[in-house]
Amino acid sequence: MxxxxxxxxxxxxxxxxxxxxxxxxxxxxxxxxxxxxxxxxxxxxxxxxxxxxxxxxxxxxxxxxxxxxxxxxxxxxxxxxxxxxRDAGPGWDPGEVPEALAKAAAAARAGKMKEAVKLAERARKAEPAAAESFLAGLGEAADRKLERARALAAEGRYFEAGERLRELEEAFKGTDWAARFSEQRLAWVKDKQAKALAALDRKRVQANADARSGKAAKAAKALAKLAEEAAGTPLEAVVRADLERARKTAAAAP
Incomplete structure (x- = not known):
């Protein structure tokens, strides 16, 4: 395996x-x-x-x-x-590429997308088909990353989704994709329900950080309260799953 x-x-x-x-x-x-x-x-x-x-x-x-x-x-x-x-972080691995695109691929893996695009454009003369394929793949990766953020938002995890888009905006800064990430993030900021869920999700993220740092009992208490606040929203299921894990961890603690 x-x-x-x-x-x-x-x-x-x-x-x-x-x-x-x-x-x-x-x-x-x-x-x-x-x-x-x-x-x-x-x-x-x-x-x-x-x-x-x-x-x-x-x-x-x-x-x-x-x-x-x-x-x-x-x-x-x-x-x-x-x-x-593969779609969680700002980077993208294009796999094996011709030597002319090696630097562009390295930049993409490091999440330096503006540089990757620039280097791929320069490689068009030496490897036109490969460069075109590289840029198309980069665009598809950007689309998947946006959809991944939207999937998080659909679960009520707007804070996580927003932070992910901020990271992507920085990685893709200077490209058309950065504007798309920014547009989606700002749309959530202007949406009252999304904004309210983002505030709750931020508390959830902090509680999970507490659980991972050995403060599971504190995290469980915070998540129990948060589950009530998130009742009836998409975030409730996520919070309750986190709460169950925190309680198990707290119960096993000395």
Whole structure:
């Protein structure tokens, strides 16, 4: 599974409370394609109630699945999560490109889209078809990123969506796409319901940050209150899922 999806960006990490020596002896006799963290104390923080336990964490740092790895049901989620992760940040990976487009590709991967466009335009003379394909792919990536932000907004996660568009505006600054990102973000700012949900979503993001920093009980309390405030809105389901995770983490804490 890991070897199949690693080229697409899957990161896998094993954690154990065993000593370094024990793990080293294990690895001498077993080929492990991913790292193992020794002496881990994260079991309580993640609300682990049995061993082995597995977690799927998306590009936003949200646990989207947890349970016994042998239970199944999570394998089909990986391709979708990887696809979403590719559109989460400002960067874009065009894959293999001709040498003339190497610098443009590097800029795109780094999220420097204005520079990527400029370099691709310069490469038109040497590689016209490849440059055209590169620019078309960049445009499609921008469209997917915009749709990803809109999908977050549809769940009531307007604060997250707005912050993502701000990041994209900066990455695509000086291009036509930046204007599209800005137009959508400002439309949400002017919408009363979107603005109200953004304020609630900001509290949710802060509560989740508290949960990740060892303040799960505080986070659970804040999320419980927030669930009442978000009742009847698209954000309610998201908040309640976060609340359940925070409560599990708090219950497992010493």
């Amino acid at each position: 890991f070897r199949e999806f690693e080229p697409q960006g899957l990161v896998m990490l094993a954690l154990t409370d065993e000593s370094t020596g024990t793990v080293e002896r294990f690895m001498e006799n077993n080929e492990m394609p991913y790292p193992i963290g020794c002496g881990a104390k994260s079991a309580r923080a993640y609300g682990v109630q049995g061993i082995p336990s597995a977690f799927l964490i998306d590009a936003d740092g949200v646990i989207v699945w947890q349970g016994h790895p042998g239970a199944g049901g999570w394998e089909g989620m990986i391709p979708k999560l990887l696809a979403a992760a």
